[in-house]
Amino acid sequence: MPASDWATKDFYKTLGVSKDATQADIKKAYRKLARANHPDSNPGNKAAEDRFKEVSEAYAVLSSPDKRKEYDEQRTLFGQFKGGFQGGGGPYGPPGGPGVDFDLGDLLGGIFGGGGRGRTRRQPQGRRGDDLETEASITFQQAVDGATLPLRMTSDEACPTCHGTGAKPGTVPKVCSKCQGSGMQTGTVGGVFAMTEPCDQCRGRGMVVEDPCATCRGSGRAPSSRTLQVRVPPGVRDGQRIRLKGKGGRGEGAPDGDLYLMVHVEKHSLFARKGDHLTITVPVAFDEAALGATISVPTLDGPTVSIRIPAGTPSGRTFRARGKGGATRSGGRGDLLVTIDVQVPAELDDESRAAVEALRAARGNTDPRATISTEAVS
Structure with missing residues:
Protein backbone atom coordinates (compact mmCIF):
# COMPACT_ATOMS: atom_id res chain seq x y z
CA MET A 1 0.00 0.00 0.00
CA GLY A 113 7.28 3.36 14.80
CA GLY A 114 8.43 5.02 18.01
CA GLY A 115 10.57 7.72 16.39
CA GLY A 116 12.02 6.43 13.12
CA ARG A 117 12.47 3.58 10.70
CA GLY A 118 13.14 0.13 12.02
CA ARG A 119 12.30 0.94 15.63
CA THR A 120 9.84 -1.19 17.50
CA ARG A 121 7.69 -0.14 20.43
CA ARG A 122 7.38 -2.84 23.07
CA GLN A 123 3.97 -3.01 24.62
CA PRO A 124 3.62 -3.56 28.38
CA GLN A 125 2.60 -7.10 29.16
CA GLY A 126 -0.45 -7.90 31.25
CA ARG A 127 -4.16 -7.66 30.65
CA ARG A 128 -6.31 -5.08 32.40
CA GLY A 129 -9.53 -6.43 33.82
CA ASP A 130 -12.75 -5.85 31.91
CA ASP A 131 -15.09 -3.01 32.82
CA LEU A 132 -18.40 -4.47 33.96
CA GLU A 133 -21.92 -3.07 34.18
CA THR A 134 -24.79 -4.12 36.44
CA GLU A 135 -28.01 -2.74 37.94
CA ALA A 136 -29.47 -2.69 41.44
CA SER A 137 -32.79 -1.58 42.96
CA ILE A 138 -32.68 0.11 46.37
CA THR A 139 -35.27 1.56 48.69
CA PHE A 140 -35.87 5.29 49.09
CA GLN A 141 -34.36 5.10 52.57
CA GLN A 142 -31.19 3.43 51.25
CA ALA A 143 -30.85 6.09 48.56
CA VAL A 144 -31.10 8.88 51.13
CA ASP A 145 -28.84 7.41 53.81
CA GLY A 146 -26.51 5.27 51.69
CA ALA A 147 -26.21 1.50 51.85
CA THR A 148 -23.87 -1.45 51.38
CA LEU A 149 -25.24 -3.87 48.80
CA PRO A 150 -24.18 -7.46 48.02
CA LEU A 151 -23.85 -7.82 44.25
CA ARG A 152 -23.42 -11.17 42.52
CA MET A 153 -21.11 -10.65 39.53
CA THR A 154 -20.16 -12.99 36.70
CA SER A 155 -17.28 -12.14 34.40
CA ASP A 156 -14.39 -13.65 32.45
CA GLU A 157 -11.39 -13.83 34.75
CA ALA A 158 -8.18 -15.80 35.02
CA CYS A 159 -8.92 -19.48 34.42
CA PRO A 160 -8.88 -21.32 37.79
CA THR A 161 -7.30 -24.39 36.21
CA CYS A 162 -4.29 -22.76 34.55
CA HIS A 163 -4.32 -19.54 36.63
CA GLY A 164 -4.52 -17.44 33.50
CA THR A 165 -1.55 -18.88 31.63
CA GLY A 166 -3.68 -20.71 29.08
CA ALA A 167 -1.35 -23.72 29.37
CA LYS A 168 -2.20 -27.19 30.61
CA PRO A 169 -1.33 -27.63 34.31
CA GLY A 170 2.26 -28.78 34.63
CA THR A 171 3.30 -26.86 31.52
CA VAL A 172 4.07 -23.22 30.89
CA PRO A 173 3.65 -20.97 27.86
CA LYS A 174 6.75 -19.93 25.98
CA VAL A 175 7.81 -16.43 25.09
CA CYS A 176 6.84 -15.71 21.51
CA SER A 177 9.95 -16.02 19.36
CA LYS A 178 8.66 -13.53 16.82
CA CYS A 179 7.83 -10.56 19.07
CA GLN A 180 10.07 -11.57 21.99
CA GLY A 181 7.14 -11.30 24.39
CA SER A 182 6.05 -7.76 23.47
CA GLY A 183 2.84 -8.88 21.79
CA MET A 184 3.51 -6.47 18.94
CA GLN A 185 5.38 -6.66 15.69
CA THR A 186 6.78 -3.92 13.48
CA GLY A 187 7.11 -3.85 9.76
CA THR A 188 7.52 -1.25 7.07
CA VAL A 189 4.83 -0.05 4.71
CA GLY A 190 5.96 0.68 1.19
CA GLY A 191 9.54 0.60 2.45
CA VAL A 192 8.98 4.07 3.85
CA PHE A 193 7.88 4.00 7.49
CA ALA A 194 7.29 1.57 10.33
CA MET A 195 3.93 0.17 11.37
CA THR A 196 3.31 -1.52 14.72
CA GLU A 197 0.52 -4.10 15.04
CA PRO A 198 -0.38 -7.14 17.18
CA CYS A 199 1.96 -10.06 16.60
CA ASP A 200 0.38 -12.57 14.21
CA GLN A 201 2.13 -15.51 15.86
CA CYS A 202 0.95 -15.01 19.46
CA ARG A 203 -2.08 -12.84 18.57
CA GLY A 204 -0.89 -10.01 20.74
CA ARG A 205 -0.40 -12.02 23.95
CA GLY A 206 3.40 -12.17 23.90
CA MET A 207 3.30 -15.85 24.85
CA VAL A 208 2.68 -19.02 22.85
CA VAL A 209 0.78 -21.96 24.38
CA GLU A 210 1.90 -25.27 22.94
CA ASP A 211 -0.24 -27.50 25.19
CA PRO A 212 -3.48 -25.58 25.92
CA CYS A 213 -5.54 -25.85 29.09
CA ALA A 214 -8.64 -28.02 28.61
CA THR A 215 -10.83 -25.65 30.67
CA CYS A 216 -10.19 -22.40 28.83
CA ARG A 217 -8.80 -23.91 25.59
CA GLY A 218 -5.69 -21.81 25.84
CA SER A 219 -7.35 -18.42 26.26
CA GLY A 220 -6.42 -18.10 29.94
CA ARG A 221 -9.93 -16.81 30.70
CA ALA A 222 -13.00 -18.55 32.12
CA PRO A 223 -16.36 -17.43 33.56
CA SER A 224 -16.18 -16.71 37.28
CA SER A 225 -18.82 -15.65 39.83
CA ARG A 226 -18.22 -13.69 43.01
CA THR A 227 -20.16 -11.58 45.48
CA LEU A 228 -19.07 -7.99 46.05
CA GLN A 229 -19.98 -5.73 48.94
CA VAL A 230 -20.57 -2.40 47.22
CA ARG A 231 -21.07 0.87 49.08
CA VAL A 232 -23.70 3.16 47.57
CA PRO A 233 -23.14 6.75 48.80
CA PRO A 234 -25.96 8.80 50.40
CA GLY A 235 -27.95 11.00 48.06
CA VAL A 236 -27.81 8.71 45.02
CA ARG A 237 -30.46 9.46 42.36
CA ASP A 238 -32.78 7.18 40.46
CA GLY A 239 -31.08 6.22 37.20
CA GLN A 240 -27.65 7.39 38.39
CA ARG A 241 -24.62 5.51 37.07
CA ILE A 242 -21.92 5.02 39.69
CA ARG A 243 -18.33 4.14 38.81
CA LEU A 244 -16.68 1.80 41.30
CA LYS A 245 -12.99 1.83 40.50
CA GLY A 246 -11.23 -1.52 40.56
CA LYS A 247 -14.43 -3.49 41.24
CA GLY A 248 -14.71 -4.90 37.71
CA GLY A 249 -13.04 -7.92 36.10
CA ARG A 250 -9.75 -9.18 37.50
CA GLY A 251 -6.61 -8.01 35.71
CA GLU A 252 -3.68 -10.26 34.83
CA GLY A 253 -0.48 -8.44 35.67
CA ALA A 254 -2.44 -5.20 35.23
CA PRO A 255 -5.08 -3.24 37.19
CA ASP A 256 -8.57 -4.62 37.71
CA GLY A 257 -11.35 -3.14 35.61
CA ASP A 258 -14.08 -0.82 36.88
CA LEU A 259 -17.68 -1.64 37.76
CA TYR A 260 -20.46 0.67 36.58
CA LEU A 261 -23.59 0.36 38.73
CA MET A 262 -26.93 1.68 37.48
CA VAL A 263 -29.15 2.46 40.47
CA HIS A 264 -32.95 2.27 40.47
CA VAL A 265 -34.60 3.95 43.48
CA GLU A 266 -38.05 2.84 44.62
CA LYS A 267 -40.64 5.56 45.23
CA HIS A 268 -41.76 6.37 48.78
CA SER A 269 -45.42 6.66 49.75
CA LEU A 270 -44.89 9.93 51.69
CA PHE A 271 -41.53 11.47 50.89
CA ALA A 272 -39.79 12.82 47.82
CA ARG A 273 -36.49 14.61 47.30
CA LYS A 274 -35.47 18.10 46.28
CA GLY A 275 -31.71 18.47 46.07
CA ASP A 276 -30.30 17.54 49.48
CA HIS A 277 -33.70 17.97 51.15
CA LEU A 278 -36.73 15.74 51.67
CA THR A 279 -40.24 16.93 50.90
CA ILE A 280 -43.64 15.92 52.24
CA THR A 281 -47.16 17.23 51.69
CA VAL A 282 -49.32 17.29 54.84
CA PRO A 283 -53.13 17.65 54.89
CA VAL A 284 -54.44 20.39 57.21
CA ALA A 285 -58.05 21.05 58.19
CA PHE A 286 -59.63 24.36 57.22
CA ASP A 287 -60.00 25.49 60.82
CA GLU A 288 -56.32 24.65 61.53
CA ALA A 289 -55.21 26.80 58.61
CA ALA A 290 -57.63 29.62 59.48
CA LEU A 291 -57.11 29.74 63.24
CA GLY A 292 -53.57 28.35 63.49
CA ALA A 293 -52.37 25.08 64.99
CA THR A 294 -49.34 22.96 65.89
CA ILE A 295 -49.20 19.77 63.88
CA SER A 296 -47.03 16.65 64.07
CA VAL A 297 -45.21 15.67 60.87
CA PRO A 298 -43.49 12.30 60.31
CA THR A 299 -39.83 12.11 59.35
CA LEU A 300 -38.05 9.47 57.30
CA ASP A 301 -36.17 8.18 60.33
CA GLY A 302 -39.33 7.69 62.45
CA PRO A 303 -39.67 10.39 65.17
CA THR A 304 -42.17 13.13 64.36
CA VAL A 305 -41.40 16.84 64.28
CA SER A 306 -43.76 19.63 65.41
CA ILE A 307 -44.60 22.40 62.95
CA ARG A 308 -46.39 25.60 64.02
CA ILE A 309 -49.03 26.67 61.50
CA PRO A 310 -49.81 30.40 61.87
CA ALA A 311 -53.42 31.59 61.60
CA GLY A 312 -54.40 32.34 58.01
CA THR A 313 -51.94 29.91 56.43
CA PRO A 314 -52.86 29.35 52.74
CA SER A 315 -52.79 25.96 51.03
CA GLY A 316 -49.44 25.32 49.32
CA ARG A 317 -47.28 27.20 51.83
CA THR A 318 -44.04 25.35 52.70
CA PHE A 319 -42.38 25.21 56.11
CA ARG A 320 -38.81 24.08 56.80
CA ALA A 321 -37.71 21.69 59.55
CA ARG A 322 -33.95 22.14 59.56
CA GLY A 323 -31.75 19.06 59.81
CA LYS A 324 -34.69 16.66 59.61
CA GLY A 325 -33.96 15.45 56.09
CA GLY A 326 -31.60 12.71 54.91
CA ALA A 327 -27.83 12.36 55.09
CA THR A 328 -25.74 14.36 52.61
CA ARG A 329 -22.41 13.46 51.01
CA SER A 330 -20.70 16.17 53.05
CA GLY A 331 -21.67 14.35 56.24
CA GLY A 332 -24.48 16.69 57.31
CA ARG A 333 -28.22 16.39 57.00
CA GLY A 334 -30.63 18.16 54.72
CA ASP A 335 -33.92 19.77 55.72
CA LEU A 336 -37.50 18.52 55.66
CA LEU A 337 -39.72 20.74 53.52
CA VAL A 338 -43.35 20.51 54.68
CA THR A 339 -46.01 21.75 52.26
CA ILE A 340 -49.50 22.45 53.60
CA ASP A 341 -52.53 21.10 51.76
CA VAL A 342 -55.71 22.66 53.17
CA GLN A 343 -58.52 20.12 53.02
CA VAL A 344 -62.04 21.07 51.94
CA PRO A 345 -64.72 18.63 53.14
CA ALA A 346 -66.51 16.84 50.31
CA GLU A 347 -69.68 16.65 52.45
CA LEU A 348 -70.94 18.65 55.46
CA ASP A 349 -73.29 17.57 58.22
CA ASP A 350 -75.93 19.99 59.45
CA GLU A 351 -73.79 21.41 62.24
CA SER A 352 -70.76 21.97 59.98
CA ARG A 353 -72.91 23.52 57.26
CA ALA A 354 -74.43 25.94 59.73
CA ALA A 355 -70.95 26.94 60.89
CA VAL A 356 -69.74 27.56 57.33
CA GLU A 357 -72.89 29.56 56.49
CA ALA A 358 -72.27 31.66 59.57
CA LEU A 359 -68.70 32.27 58.33
CA ARG A 360 -70.09 33.34 54.96
CA ALA A 361 -72.47 35.75 56.60
CA ALA A 362 -69.66 37.18 58.73
CA ARG A 363 -67.53 37.72 55.63
CA GLY A 364 -70.17 39.98 54.20
CA ASN A 365 -69.48 41.47 50.81
CA THR A 366 -65.70 40.99 50.94
CA ASP A 367 -64.54 39.77 47.49
CA PRO A 368 -61.44 37.49 47.62
CA ARG A 369 -61.01 37.99 43.85
CA ALA A 370 -60.97 41.76 43.92
CA THR A 371 -57.28 41.89 43.10
CA ILE A 372 -57.82 39.99 39.83
CA SER A 373 -60.92 41.88 38.66
CA THR A 374 -61.12 43.32 35.15
CA GLU A 375 -60.78 46.84 36.49
CA ALA A 376 -57.61 45.92 38.41
CA VAL A 377 -56.05 44.35 35.34
CA SER A 378 -56.79 47.32 33.09
Missing part, protein backbone atom coordinates in the same frame (compact mmCIF):
# COMPACT_ATOMS: atom_id res chain seq x y z
CA PRO A 2 1.43 3.46 -0.88
CA ALA A 3 2.55 5.46 2.13
CA SER A 4 0.16 8.29 1.41
CA ASP A 5 -2.83 5.91 1.35
CA TRP A 6 -1.85 4.32 4.67
CA ALA A 7 -1.09 7.61 6.37
CA THR A 8 -4.49 8.99 5.46
CA LYS A 9 -6.31 5.98 6.91
CA ASP A 10 -9.18 7.18 9.11
CA PHE A 11 -8.50 5.74 12.55
CA TYR A 12 -11.52 7.57 13.96
CA LYS A 13 -13.76 5.79 11.49
CA THR A 14 -12.09 2.47 12.34
CA LEU A 15 -13.10 2.87 15.99
CA GLY A 16 -16.47 4.41 15.12
CA VAL A 17 -15.86 7.68 17.00
CA SER A 18 -15.84 11.32 16.00
CA LYS A 19 -12.65 13.34 15.60
CA ASP A 20 -13.41 15.29 18.78
CA ALA A 21 -14.09 12.12 20.83
CA THR A 22 -12.74 12.08 24.37
CA GLN A 23 -10.08 9.61 25.48
CA ALA A 24 -12.79 7.81 27.47
CA ASP A 25 -14.94 7.46 24.32
CA ILE A 26 -11.97 6.11 22.36
CA LYS A 27 -11.09 3.63 25.10
CA LYS A 28 -14.69 2.42 25.38
CA ALA A 29 -15.03 1.97 21.60
CA TYR A 30 -11.74 0.08 21.39
CA ARG A 31 -12.59 -2.32 24.19
CA LYS A 32 -15.96 -3.13 22.67
CA LEU A 33 -14.47 -3.83 19.24
CA ALA A 34 -11.44 -5.65 20.60
CA ARG A 35 -13.58 -8.01 22.67
CA ALA A 36 -15.85 -8.72 19.71
CA ASN A 37 -12.99 -9.43 17.28
CA HIS A 38 -10.25 -10.89 19.48
CA PRO A 39 -8.72 -14.01 17.88
CA ASP A 40 -9.23 -15.98 21.09
CA SER A 41 -12.97 -15.42 20.78
CA ASN A 42 -13.03 -16.04 17.03
CA PRO A 43 -10.76 -19.02 16.31
CA GLY A 44 -10.20 -19.47 12.59
CA ASN A 45 -12.06 -16.29 11.68
CA LYS A 46 -9.63 -14.40 9.42
CA ALA A 47 -12.00 -11.44 8.98
CA ALA A 48 -12.26 -10.97 12.75
CA GLU A 49 -8.47 -11.25 13.10
CA ASP A 50 -7.93 -8.59 10.42
CA ARG A 51 -10.50 -6.38 12.08
CA PHE A 52 -8.75 -6.84 15.43
CA LYS A 53 -5.48 -5.71 13.86
CA GLU A 54 -7.13 -2.61 12.40
CA VAL A 55 -8.74 -1.71 15.73
CA SER A 56 -5.48 -2.26 17.66
CA GLU A 57 -3.56 -0.20 15.12
CA ALA A 58 -6.03 2.67 15.45
CA TYR A 59 -6.08 2.53 19.25
CA ALA A 60 -2.28 2.46 19.49
CA VAL A 61 -2.29 5.95 17.96
CA LEU A 62 -5.47 7.55 19.28
CA SER A 63 -4.99 6.39 22.87
CA SER A 64 -1.84 8.51 23.20
CA PRO A 65 -2.55 12.26 23.33
CA ASP A 66 0.87 13.06 21.83
CA LYS A 67 0.61 10.53 19.02
CA ARG A 68 -2.99 11.54 18.36
CA LYS A 69 -1.94 15.17 18.01
CA GLU A 70 0.85 14.27 15.57
CA TYR A 71 -1.51 11.98 13.66
CA ASP A 72 -4.09 14.75 13.29
CA GLU A 73 -1.40 17.12 12.07
CA GLN A 74 -0.09 14.61 9.53
CA ARG A 75 -3.61 13.88 8.29
CA THR A 76 -3.98 17.57 7.64
CA LEU A 77 -0.59 17.62 5.90
CA PHE A 78 -1.48 14.68 3.69
CA GLY A 79 -4.80 16.29 2.92
CA GLN A 80 -2.98 19.32 1.57
CA PHE A 81 -0.47 17.31 -0.46
CA LYS A 82 -2.59 14.28 -1.34
CA GLY A 83 -0.83 12.20 -3.95
CA GLY A 84 2.32 14.31 -3.71
CA PHE A 85 4.53 11.89 -1.77
CA GLN A 86 6.23 9.25 -3.84
CA GLY A 87 9.04 7.17 -2.38
CA GLY A 88 9.86 9.69 0.32
CA GLY A 89 10.35 12.81 -1.82
CA GLY A 90 7.59 12.78 -4.43
CA PRO A 91 7.28 15.40 -7.19
CA TYR A 92 8.39 18.01 -4.70
CA GLY A 93 11.89 16.61 -4.95
CA PRO A 94 13.65 13.49 -3.68
CA PRO A 95 15.66 13.71 -0.47
CA GLY A 96 18.90 15.55 -1.23
CA GLY A 97 17.60 16.88 -4.55
CA PRO A 98 15.81 20.06 -5.58
CA GLY A 99 12.50 20.94 -4.05
CA VAL A 100 11.37 19.92 -0.57
CA ASP A 101 14.00 17.89 1.29
CA PHE A 102 12.58 15.57 3.93
CA ASP A 103 12.34 11.91 4.88
CA LEU A 104 8.79 10.61 5.13
CA GLY A 105 9.90 7.80 7.45
CA ASP A 106 11.27 10.34 9.92
CA LEU A 107 8.18 12.49 9.49
CA LEU A 108 5.78 9.73 10.54
CA GLY A 109 8.06 7.46 12.53
CA GLY A 110 7.17 9.21 15.77
CA ILE A 111 3.58 8.13 15.27
CA PHE A 112 3.83 4.63 13.91
